Amino acid sequence: MRKVVIFVVPVIVVFLLVLLWRFAPPVVELVSPVTVLGQATPISVHVRDRHGIRRVAAFVEQNGARYQVWEDVQPSALMDSTRTFTAGVKTTPQLKDGKARLIVEASSNGLLRRTGRRQAQVTVVSQPPSVSADSDQHYLYLGMADLATFSVSGTWTQAGVRVGDEEFRSWRMPGGQPGMFSLYAFAWNMPPGTVPVVFASNGTGSDVTSPLVIQFPKREQPKYVTHDLQVGDAFLQKVVSELDPNGAGDPVERFVRVNSEMRRSNNQTLSDLRLKTTDRFLWSHPFIRQAHSQAEASFAEVRNYLYHGKKIDQQVHLGYDLAVTQNIGVEASNDGKVVYAAPLGIYGNCIVVDHGYGLQSIYGHLSRIDVHDGDMVKQGQIMGLSGQTGMAGGDHIHFAMQLDGVQIDPKEWWDPHWIKDHIAKRVELPGFSE
Numbered sequence: 001m002r003k004v005v006i007f008v009v010p011v012i013v014v015f016l017l018v019l020l021w022r023f024a025p026p027v028v029e030l031v032s033p034v035t036v037l038g039q040a041t042p043i044s045v046h047v048r049d050r051h052g053i054r055r056v057a058a059f060v061e062q063n064g065a066r067y068q069v070w071e072d073v074q075p076s077a078l079m080d081s082t083r084t085f086t087a088g089v090k091t092t093p094q095l096k097d098g099k100a101r102l103i104v105e106a107s108s109n110g111l112l113r114r115t116g117r118r119q120a121q122v123t124v125v126s127q128p129p130s131v132s133a134d135s136d137q138h139y140l141y142l143g144m145a146d147l148a149t150f151s152v153s154g155t156w157t158q159a160g161v162r163v164g165d166e167e168f169r170s171w172r173m174p175g176g177q178p179g180m181f182s183l184y185a186f187a188w189n190m191p192p193g194t195v196p197v198v199f200a201s202n203g204t205g206s207d208v209t210s211p212l213v214i215q216f217p218k219r220e221q222p223k224y225v226t227h228d229l230q231v232g233d234a235f236l237q238k239v240v241s242e243l244d245p246n247g248a249g250d251p252v253e254r255f256v257r258v259n260s261e262m263r264r265s266n267n268q269t270l271s272d273l274r275l276k277t278t279d280r281f282l283w284s285h286p287f288i289r290q291a292h293s294q295a296e297a298s299f300a301e302v303r304n305y306l307y308h309g310k311k312i313d314q315q316v317h318l319g320y321d322l323a324v325t326q327n328i329g330v331e332a333s334n335d336g337k338v339v340y341a342a343p344l345g346i347y348g349n350c351i352v353v354d355h356g357y358g359l360q361s362i363y364g365h366l367s368r369i370d371v372h373d374g375d376m377v378k379q380g381q382i383m384g385l386s387g388q389t390g391m392a393g394g395d396h397i398h399f400a401m402q403l404d405g406v407q408i409d410p411k412e413w414w415d416p417h418w419i420k421d422h423i424a425k426r427v428e429l430p431g432f433s434e
Helices: 002-022 233-243 251-276 410-414 416-424
Strands: 027-030 041-048 053-062 065-072 080-087 098-108 115-124 130-133 137-139 144-153 158-163 166-169 180-186 197-201 208-211 213-215 226-230 294-297 301-307 310-317 320-323 329-331 336-343 349-354 359-366 382-385 397-403 406-408
Touching (some): 053 115, 130 197, 144 197, 251 310, 397 410
Antiparallel strands (some): 027 041, 144 180, 301 310, 349 359
């Protein structure tokens, strides 16, 4: 008898597990997180069940009441599908501003008609926020950075400055002052005449905007130059050996792949470092340029790469190539926190220093790195030695700056008068002096 029990019990357990699997409830997932319900917030829900879906319905519960906001009762043999609907005050006027709970239920076509469920805590917002931009005159040129102040009222989840298709975060005014501010960039390739706007959103898809007062002085607009760079066999071999050591095939094709695809990937890595910024100014003095350096290349130069007289590639150089002597000590341009210190493809040995509020400086082609992630550095501190690692044909420092992941022209940050006019007079910059 004991042997029979030992045999039968596992069989029963397996049978029950199979039964539970065959008649498990549908899986319900929200395609994107939902935190706010506005007038008519679009919601996508993904449902799957091995027997197909008989019914999907959505409800909002608030203050003890339950409201059905959507239903699809057409039986479907599809085992995996996505449904989209809207929910909010427009279709359910009983909802009031405040906390609520969104519930989505799906019923199976299976024999037991089991029901799966997903819920999310949400905030009902019936009115859009309002936003008011400062009245300052903002003078811009291609590749430039700037600072705007503004105020936001009502319920909002995101605010900042939008320039074309790029968005720049907002921050609380320092020093306990009321309002918000945003450091933003007018990218080197932004269509001239694009008007930056302050925006605010409450997460319901209804943004509100307020344009900034902008002027684009023609005499100040940069004239980007184009250079033809001859790629010799020695440099070609250096690049593919260092940056594509396991590659095969035509060296020219490998070089172009490094110069284009790896460049895009490396620039994305740099852009993603914006998420490592801090919400305070880490600097109080104008930025400094590498001492005694000569600029061998400037910001947004267009480079044609020629091999045996034939153009093989074209790229834009987003920084300054600063040369002094071989293996010169690389100086921190300002106080900040190291957020990257490692090899980075075409940039070779690379250091990135965060200066707060999305502003970061970049140092490439180093022969040696003497700092680590998390280190605090002071202006002028030696962080490593210059070199020719990565896509460098000679010993120099590739110096660049970025704002919320968009690379900008560094030269204005070396100018104390520019910092006074565009930064220090609009927000409190502790300890700033020209």
